[in-house]
Amino acid sequence: MRSRLARYLPCLQWGATYDRHAASRDSLAAVIVTLMLIPQSLAYAMLAGLPAINGLYASILPLVAYTLFGTSRTLSVGPVAVISLMTAAVLGPLFVAGSAEYAGAALVLALLSGVLLLAMALLRLGFLANFLSHPVISGFISASAILIALSQLRHILGIEAQGDNAVMLLLRLQQELPQTHLPTLAIGTASLLFIYLTRCHLGRWLGAPPRLADSIGKIGPIIALLGSILLVSALELGAAGVKVVGIVPQGLPTISLPELDLALLRQLLPAALLISLVGFVESVSVGQTLASRHRERIDPNQELVALGNANIAAALSGGMPVTGGFSRSVVNYDAGAKTPMAGALAAVGIAITALYFTPLLHDLPHAVLAAIIIVAVLSLVDIGALGRTWRYSRQDGAAMAVSMLGVLLIGVEAGILLGAGLSLLLFLWRTSQPHIAVVGQVPGSEHFRNVERYAVAESSKVLSVRVDESLYFPNARFLEDRIAKLVGQHPAAEHLVLMCPGINLIDASALESLETISERLRTAGIQLHLSEVKGPVMDKLRRSDFLRDFGGQVFLSQFDALKALDPETTRKALAGAHPSSPAHGEG
Amino acid sequence: MRSRLARYLPCLQWGATYDRHAASRDSLAAVIVTLMLIPQSLAYAMLAGLPAINGLYASILPLVAYTLFGTSRTLSVGPVAVISLMTAAVLGPLFVAGSAEYAGAALVLALLSGVLLLAMALLRLGFLANFLSHPVISGFISASAILIALSQLRHILGIEAQGDNAVMLLLRLQQELPQTHLPTLAIGTASLLFIYLTRCHLGRWLGAPPRLADSIGKIGPIIALLGSILLVSALELGAAGVKVVGIVPQGLPTISLPELDLALLRQLLPAALLISLVGFVESVSVGQTLASRHRERIDPNQELVALGNANIAAALSGGMPVTGGFSRSVVNYDAGAKTPMAGALAAVGIAITALYFTPLLHDLPHAVLAAIIIVAVLSLVDIGALGRTWRYSRQDGAAMAVSMLGVLLIGVEAGILLGAGLSLLLFLWRTSQPHIAVVGQVPGSEHFRNVERYAVAESSKVLSVRVDESLYFPNARFLEDRIAKLVGQHPAAEHLVLMCPGINLIDASALESLETISERLRTAGIQLHLSEVKGPVMDKLRRSDFLRDFGGQVFLSQFDALKALDPETTRKALAGAHPSSPAHGEG
Incomplete structure (x- = not known):
């Protein structure tokens, strides 16, 4: 009975042997992850076109849900860059960014994603994710990262320049370049440099051992965040035109069902499916890589359940679509997390932030969040993979190139659909002509x-x-x-x-x-x-x-x-x- | 040069050696096929919800197009039952049957089908038809045949009872049964019996050799057609409430492009794709079966070109969607057709009918056309295949059952989409888990x-x-x-x-x-x-x-x-x- 239940609630298994040693290791990892998660959740909420508080809320209950249902010991769930970009790409054409309808629709999107993931778990449809081939996902991620970096340049420059694809963004940036706001540019550039350099060197400067050094480098963003808040409020740069986050509500999220409108549900369904699949593929591959370091494995079907519940939790608590993030999970692992409890403890850290520290965030400049995003996503760009893949197989190279060009020239959804469609077509063609x-x-x-x-x-x-x-x-x-x-x-x-x-x-x-x-x-x-x-x-x-x-x-x-x-x-x-x-x- | 051209115009190949012997064999086959095609084209036009003349027009230029471009020597192109049903299922919900918009949309559907078939030929996408598996196609055809027979019962009974699926049709038939028009019922039942009995026995009664006997049986419908016209006009049954075809315009079709409306094109595109694929699969399997009897083969890619051009010809000359029909092709083969010229000669037969004999059709009762359709489609029903397939493979049996239930309970399009979707899903699942x-x-x-x-x-x-x-x-x-x-x-x-x-x-x-x-x-x-x-x-x-x-x-x-x-x-x-x-x- 207990073991059957443990199949559906893996926390019963590791929870039974949870001890003080594990608790102290998990707590240390949770502190480091929290320091990394605060700036990331604020930044990815901005990327998704949502209020900062949605990012924090998406980093509380979803983490608890994953702790209860997840099978990876070190996966860190929460807002991630690519899913936030996809959210913005879906909702941007439908609603005004910053409006209540926009935020409501983001919750519906999270809810739909969650329900779809649970349905896939129930119908054992997780294998569908296999049909997003490696080259397509890789091309999609690289091109999305470039698109994200381009979309954040406007915050560094302090101008308005939005667009669905790289061509439109570049045109707008060129048009608006003369309006560049110099104080914003100064803060943005300084943050970019600071975050980039601390990421690479901070740990070594502090003389930390190599493995911990990498993790310490990841807390550069929170230092930049605090420093910039002090600077902006001391010099009253908000009044001087530097765009800041503004009022962030204080307190814990309230639980409520997002407003459900049948027409909206239908409109968001295809996008929710794509977001679910991409999130699942990314999350499972991170989880599996980390698990294998201890000869452990994760259960892909139970991961569908866990990610589904995490997204439903995000939808019910005013968050945004979430999944397992690569860089945070690696930091969590390197910082010594022993069990999924580290995730729940990080959620406590974020909850404390939401309860007590949100008034501090008022003077946080958008430019610093943009710098955090840009440094984070540029590590995802791997243009060389295109050449390697093309050399190895023309068909795979073509599918990858189509995904990348689709994302850059048309938009994220078009990119992944064209890439996945082409690779499926090539697969069907190949399989229909046996030797x-x-x-x-x-x-x-x-x-x-x-x-x-x-x-x-x-x-x-x-x-x-x-x-x-x-x-x-x-x-x-x-x-x-x-x-x-x-x-x-x-x-x-x-x-x-x-x-x-x-x-x-x-x-x-x-x-x-x-x-x-x-x-x-x-x-x-x-x-x-x-x-x-x-x-x-x-x-x-x-x-x-x-x-x-x-x-x-x-x-x-x-x-x-x-x-x-x-x-x-x-x-x-x-x-x-x-x-x-x-x-x-x-x- | 000539041989390269002959790849695209196969008629150059067989035309080069065409002689009197072939011409006389083709002529005999053309006469028999014409006598079979006249009632069929009128009946299938009625089934598609179109004026009778569209059926005749669809049996002139499309046949010539196939003669020029086709690679099967005996395939008989023209209106067929399943494609006509699919046409009615698409257009029924959009337009009033019998209206000019309805007929116009049928031409757009034929045009779209033709263009899609040509595009598939160009992009070598013919292999996509492989993904309509045998069980799905077989279940779809059986269920469609039942649906067609049920939909024609109203003409036999002389009542109004329409519906998209078997449940709706049966309910309506039950409701309207008291309104049964007895003279119509008498004509309908007599025609059913006559056509059924002549189909089985006429050839043998006349003492023809077994192979020709089958072909002779297929001209029962035209006898019923002529007999019923004589009866109706002699007894003035039209005035007594027996529904007749009415005025059919006299003369050859004029060539013109159907009215193209972007919104309509987009609306009809998915249906056109389904119609193209189903038509192509059916036509190729008939063509290949007949060709193999002489150790010949047909070229599937060139067949796409030929069927594409046939449909475009149908669209330009006021016809309806066409493809290669099973029973007519077998008759054509058995009657001794030697080359595709037999098709062009049958087109001449239909053209003569359109030029001179359409006034005769005024008194043709709908009940007789319905009887022709019912006898023709019931031979397509193969319920036993479900048991055989299920015994052999649960997965294939499930896909077949879903196609059949989909067609009967929801409608033709839903049926084939559900069946094809399920079999593709099962295929992907199987292929994603190798041994x-x-x-x-x-x-x-x-x-x-x-x-x-x-x-x-x-x-x-x-x-x-x-x-x-x-x-x-x-x-x-x-x-x-x-x-x-x-x-x-x-x-x-x-x-x-x-x-x-x-x-x-x-x-x-x-x-x-x-x-x-x-x-x-x-x-x-x-x-x-x-x-x-x-x-x-x-x-x-x-x-x-x-x-x-x-x-x-x-x-x-x-x-x-x-x-x-x-x-x-x-x-x-x-x-x-x-x-x-x-x-x-x-x-």
Whole structure:
């Protein structure tokens, strides 16, 4: 009973052995993650076009939900850059950023994402995420990072310049460049430099051991945040035109269901599906990488449940769409987190911030948040991957290039849809054309090999065809067509033996194709036979009428088939007689 | 030059050797097909909710287009039942049947279908039709036939009873049954009986040889048609309430582009795509079956061109969507058609009908057309296929049942979309989980087999894993997950050898997964190796950084790998030492 429950509530498992040692390690990690999460959640809320408080709220209950349901010990859930960008891209065209409708729709989006993730868990549809291929995701992330960095330049420059894609953004930035606000630019540039340099060097400057050094580097943003607040309020730069966060409500989120409008739900559904899939893929790959360092593993299906509940928690508590973030999770791991409790403790840190420190955030400049975002996302850009992928495989390179160009030239949604669509199309095309070879007997042996690669003996009476793939509907008709073509090329054939060692499955479509093929061959005066059919495939064939109706034999081996159907040629070949035609090649 | 042109205009090929013998055979077939096509084209136009003349027009220029571009010698193009039903299902909710807008939209649908078919030919996307699996198509056709028969009962009964699905139709029929018009019912029932009986027996009664007898049976409808016209006009049954075709314009179609409205085009696009795919699948399978009787084959890509042009011709000449029909093509073949010229000659027959005989059609009762449709479609119903398919494969049976239920309970479009969606989903699910086995050494040999099927020697230091499928993005992450699981189950492992004889391809996603796996294994203290990598796969891997970075070796065989990594266990096993654990089974 308890172990069954623990499958659905993994916290029961690790919670049973939770001790003081784990608690002290988790607490330390939680402090570092909280210091990193405060500026990130404020920044990603701004990126998503939402009030700062939504970012903080999205970093409280969702973390608790993940602690209860998640299977990764170190994954840090909360707002992340790419999902925030996708949120802004969906809601931007529908509502005015900053309006109550916009914020409400963001909650609906989180709710839909959560419900979709739970539905995928229930229907075991997590495998659908596999169809976002690595090159597509990688191209999408790189291009999104560039788009995010470009979109934040306006905050560094203190101007207005928005747009859905890179071209529009660059045009607007160029137009508005003369309006640059110099105090804002100074703060922005200084923050960029400070955050970049501390990220790389702070830990080393402080003489920390290498692994902790990286984690310490990640708290540069909160130092920049506090420093800039002091600077702005001391010099009253807010009044001088430096855009600041402004009033952030104090206190914990209240729980309420977002306003549900059927038309809006329908409108947001496709975007919610994309956000769910992208978030899931990213989160699972981070979680799996970290888990494997201890020979542990995460359960992808339970991760769907955990991320689904985290998003529903975000929707109910005034947050925004969340998922597992890469950099925070690595910091959490490096800082020594032992269990998911570290996440819940970080949530306590954020809750304390929301309760007591939000008035401090009034003077936080947008430029500093933009600098935090830019430094964070630029580490995600990997343009070189395009060259590597293209060199390795043209098809994958094309899918990656299409994703990147789609994101940069049209927008995030178009990019991932075009990339995923192209890679699925290329996959379907490839799978619908399996390798089919005409085979002949290797002289002096009972082996049969491809006539195009080996010097083998072919019987003129018996056409031997080997299929190197399971037979199912995507390739069933291809087989019909290829056999029709081969029969046209072998006018003297009286028998056709289909050699089946590579066939692990024959589905109903392929069975019908086999019946059609056998029927068509018969009207053309050719008898179909099978050879080397695997046990499970044979069991299934016995449940159909095919074996009774097709009129041919099922031979144990291709050699047996040829021995029975064309004994003379087979005998000669076995004696080592080489065919008159030379080999076409070897391989 | 000429041969290149002949690839795009196959008529140049057969036309070059066209002689009097072929002409006389084609003419005889054309006469029989014309006599069959006249009632069918009138009936299918009624089924599609269009004026009778659209059916005739759709049987003139489209046939000529197919004669010029088609690769099947005996395929008979024109209106067919299922496509007509789909047309009615799309247009019914949008326009009033019989209105000019309705007829105009039918032309737009034909135009869109034609353009889509040509685009598929150009982009070589014909393989997409493979993804309508046999069970889905078969279930769809059976259920559509039932739906068509039910929808025509109202004409037999002389009442009004329309609906999108079987439930709605049955309810309406029950409601309206008391309004049954007895003279109409008498004509309808008599026609049904007459057409059914002549179809089965007429040829034999006339003492024709069996093959011709079938074809003669198919001209029963035109006899019923002429007989009923005589009866209705003699007894003035039109005035007595028997619904008749009414005025049919006389003369040949004029050529004009249908009115194009962007909103309408967008609205009809999804339906046009479905109609194109279903029409293409049906037509190609008929064409291929007939071609194979002479060891000939048709070219599916050129068929896309031919059907595309046929539909465009239909759109330009006031017709309706067309494709190759099953029963007419068989009659055409049995009646001795030698070349596609038979189709053009049938078009002449229909043109003569449109020019001179349309006034005769005024008194043709709807009930007779309905009887023609019912007898024609009931031969398409194959309910037994559901049981056969289910017995053979649960998954295929489920896809078939969903198509059928979808069509009957919701409507034609929903049915095929649900069925195709489910079978694609099941396919993707299956393909995303390849067979992965832990293997061990067969005692006394150098062979490695599945530890769950054979009593083999396993090394505790070296984990041997065989993957029986190419590695690409649908299964790349599955591999990551399975390896993580296996490593968790083998805590003592220091090496993992991936045995690759079944891997024909490693795409960029799978390459990245391999890199991830190797990286994760390394952090867990395990070294990855490969064995039995095929030549082409190895060539590709050499173009990446994987072989340099992964730190392991690529062994020629699994035996070599074990000999190098765990010599003692390997030596013992080779000497025939049986493992302590018994075999789990054989197979």
